[in-house]
Amino acid sequence: MKRRGRFAPTPSGMLHIGNAFSALAAWLQMRQCGGEFLLRIEDIDKPRSRPAFAEQQQDDLLWLGIDWDEGPRMGGPFAPYEQSKREHLYEAVLGILREKGRIYPCYCSRSELASIASAPHGLSSEGPAYPGLCRHLTTEERASKAEKKTPSLRFFMPEEPVVFEDGVSGTMRYDGEALGDFIVKRADGIFSYQLAVTVDDAAMGITDVLRGADLLDSTPRQLALYEALGLAPPAFSHVPLIADEHGERLSKRDKSLTLASLREDGVSPERLVGAIAYAAGWSNRLEPIAAHELISVYQPPRGNDKPIAITGHMLDWLRH
Numbered sequence: 646m647k648r649r650g651r652f653a654p655t656p657s658g659m660l661h662i663g664n665a666f667s668a669l670a671a672w673l674q675m676r677q678c679g680g681e682f683l684l685r686i687e688d689i690d691k692p693r694s695r696p697a698f699a700e701q702q703q704d705d706l707l708w709l710g711i712d713w714d715e716g717p718r719m720g721g722p723f724a725p726y727e728q729s730k731r732e733h734l735y736e737a738v739l740g741i742l743r744e745k746g747r748i749y750p751c752y753c754s755r756s757e758l759a760s761i762a763s764a765p766h767g768l769s770s771e772g773p774a775y776p777g778l779c780r781h782l783t784t785e786e787r788a789s790k791a792e793k794k795t796p797s798l799r800f801f802m803p804e805e806p807v808v809f810e811d812g813v814s815g816t817m818r819y820d821g822e823a824l825g826d827f828i829v830k831r832a833d834g835i836f837s838y839q840l841a842v843t844v845d846d847a848a849m850g851i852t853d854v855l856r857g858a859d860l861l862d863s864t865p866r867q868l869a870l871y872e873a874l875g876l877a878p879p880a881f882s883h884v885p886l887i888a889d890e891h892g893e894r895l896s897k898r899d900k901s902l903t904l905a906s907l908r909e910d911g912v913s914p915e916r917l918v919g920a921i922a923y924a925a926g927w928s929n930r931l932e933p934i935a936a937h938e939l940i941s942v943y944q945p946p947r948g949n950d951k952p953i954a955i956t957g958h959m960l961d962w963l964r965h
């Protein structure tokens with residue numbers, strides 16, 4: 646069976662150099678092993694997503710030299726490749742989890758959750774782990790709370806630790822208590838990233854997930870979902886983030902380092918790929934390189950605990 650990888654951006658802004666690095670690494674991994682590369686638009690959070698950004702992101706990837714075998718503009722056997730058009734699949738999976746007793750309604754408000762200062766720290770992006778306040782409510786208690794508030798749905802995390810091999814950082818271990826029961830569908834009806842990405846990767850036959858280190862601690866939650874659904878998980882690899890010379894992570898808010906702005910400034914795709922290749926250690930000098938020229942020399946960056954710095958010197962070279 647062919648290996649299958651993917652890049653799955655959220656169209657809430659324009660791609661920046663850090664996104665380009667993750668996309669390029671995932672693309673090179675598949676092109677080097679003769680696998681298939683998919684593009685999926687993760688627009689499940691409709692209020693934050695914009696179709697114009699999705700189109701711009703695709704234009705930027707093609708400009709960079711990254712193509713895809715399946716996805717938007719290409720089609721494929723697992724269409725549609727936009728999460729906003731796949732909600733019926735997520736709802737069906739919620740039905741399976743409900744039958745297995747792996748989800749429950751949660752009536753906690755944001756203010757109640759914000760006051761949980763003593764809970765173990767959970768995902769880096771979510772603060773303290775949920776302590777299970779609604780986990781064991783009686784049927785009567787749930788009925789009473791439902792009269793006042795529409796619940797979100799939470800997934801029961803197993804109590805035992807989650808251990809997995811990361812393709813970049815090696816053996817990773819997370820304790821269930823620190824992760825906490827997580828939301829799979831919000832009270833406003835929006836499905837969570839954790840649920841949607843797991844369902845889609847399984848449905849699309851993804852064998853290799855290569856993404857940024859900021860998503861490393863999402864992996865144990867997704868592995869728990871794979872286990873609950875009886876699905877085989879893909880292999881996970883988390884590459885370092887790209888930061889500026891001060892160690893600050895690049896953001897979609899930094900307009901000067903988006904691929905669109907670099908294109909407008911006259912930067913060539915070969916020059917940008919060359920700068921990324923040099924920063925990642927795929928090239929030992931700053932020189933223009935086409936994306937396809939890196940296929941034979943690609944190797945995963947080692948360790949993701951420290952970001953890869955794009956220095957002022959590199960940026961100066963990039964723009965000249």
